[in-house]
Every structure is written in C-alpha cells, then in structure tokens.
Amino acid sequence: MVRSRLVLGAGVALIAALVWFGLKRSSRPSASHAGRKDAAKVGFGVGEYAPDFELRSVDGGSFKLSALRGQPVVVNFWGTWCAPCKVEIPWLVELDQTYSSQGLKIVGIAMESGRPEEISKFAQEHGMKYRVVLGDPGTANEYGGVRFMPQSFFIGKDGRIAKATTGLTDKKDLEEGMKALLGDTSQSQIARAHRK
Numbered sequence: 001m002v003r004s005r006l007v008l009g010a011g012v013a014l015i016a017a018l019v020w021f022g023l024k025r026s027s028r029p030s031a032s033h034a035g036r037k038d039a040a041k042v043g044f045g046v047g048e049y050a051p052d053f054e055l056r057s058v059d060g061g062s063f064k065l066s067a068l069r070g071q072p073v074v075v076n077f078w079g080t081w082c083a084p085c086k087v088e089i090p091w092l093v094e095l096d097q098t099y100s101s102q103g104l105k106i107v108g109i110a111m112e113s114g115r116p117e118e119i120s121k122f123a124q125e126h127g128m129k130y131r132v133v134l135g136d137p138g139t140a141n142e143y144g145g146v147r148f149m150p151q152s153f154f155i156g157k158d159g160r161i162a163k164a165t166t167g168l169t170d171k172k173d174l175e176e177g178m179k180a181l182l183g184d185t186s187q188s189q190i191a192r193a194h195r196k
Contacts, residue, residue: 030128044144046164050075050155051142055109055133058120063133066159072181073105073155074174077135077146080113080122084168085150089126091171096130099178106130111140111149154181 015023050073054064054099076092080084110119110132123132140146143153154163154177161162163177 011089015063020127041162044142044153044161044164046161048161049141049159050153050161051139054141055135055139056116056132058110058116058123058132060116063107063131069103069159070157071103071105072157072178073107073141074178074181075107075109075155077109077111077140077143077149077151078113079149080119082149085098086126088150088168088174089128091174092130093127095171095175095178099182100130100144104178104182110134111135111146152177154178156181 039048040047043049044051050065052064052066054062057063065073074092076088078089092106092108096104100106108123108128108130113119113122116134119134121131122128135146143151148167148170150165152165152174155159156162162181165173165177192195
C-alpha cells in the first residue's frame, strides 16, 4: 500500500514537472521576436507581425518577404483554378501599375496551381508584372490556413498586418487598403495625377 502511494506520488510529481516545464518553455520569446521592444507577436491577425517566408519565384529564384521590410506590401494568396481570383487579378494588375511607383509591392502566392511553367504562363497571359511565387502548405498555415481565396494581407512598412481580406471583395476595397499603407501623401499625388 505504501509502495503504491509512493509510485502514485512520483507519477503526479513527474506530470506536474512536465506541465511546468512546458508552460515555462512556451512563455519564452521566440527567436523571431528577439530584439523587439514591444509585445506584438507574429501571426496572421491585424496588428501582428506578418510571418516571414522564403518561397521560389516562378522565374526560378527565391524570394523572402523580409527583403521588403520598410516598404508597404500586399501579400495575395490565389490560384489559377480559383474563379474569384481570376476576377480579382485584373484589379491587382491595374492597382500595381498605379501604386508601384509610390513604393507599394504586391506579392502573389500561387497555391496548388500546377507546375512553375504553367503558373508563369498564366501570370504572363494575365499581365501580372508583380512578383509571383509558388506557395506551400507551411506558408499557408502561417497565414491561418488560407481556406478561402483570394486572400490578401496588407502589410505596413513596419512589417505589421494593417488589414486582411478573405474571398472576393471589390477593387475599391483593395485600393483603399493600399492607400492606407501608403499614407496621406500618396493620396495627394494620386489626385494630382488624375487632374493631368
């Protein structure tokens, strides 16, 4: 009887120690947060730092999101098979032509869309001059699973997500998100450009 109590007590102590160790470990800041002065975390929610990724471009090179830190970025998850994406792509192409000269970058992440050559051909046929990269499940998971496409994340110069959209919205909504990333100065430049 005493022996079984000792074994039970040792088991409870072991479980408590494992739980304590797990909680202690999960409360430690991750390496991606090292050096940050605030408590904002990496995630796919508004206000969080956008998860970094390194993906293969359709041109064969590799692209890292953090290479664009300091610039406003729209990350757009899409697919060649996605009918709403095909509606949205011409808007993104037009908005890219309007705002890229002001520093805005668009990154299109093609999800489950076939071989790189097929995606590259699709991008050329649709006038997608912005960067197109090949998505993967890991990157999609970092951004909440990307269950409904198109899905866009509007990322400020500081690397934080300022806005997120799921599914087909409209061109005006996309443009307003881009203008917000660029700030008020870009809006006055746009007004001047339309007057000419």
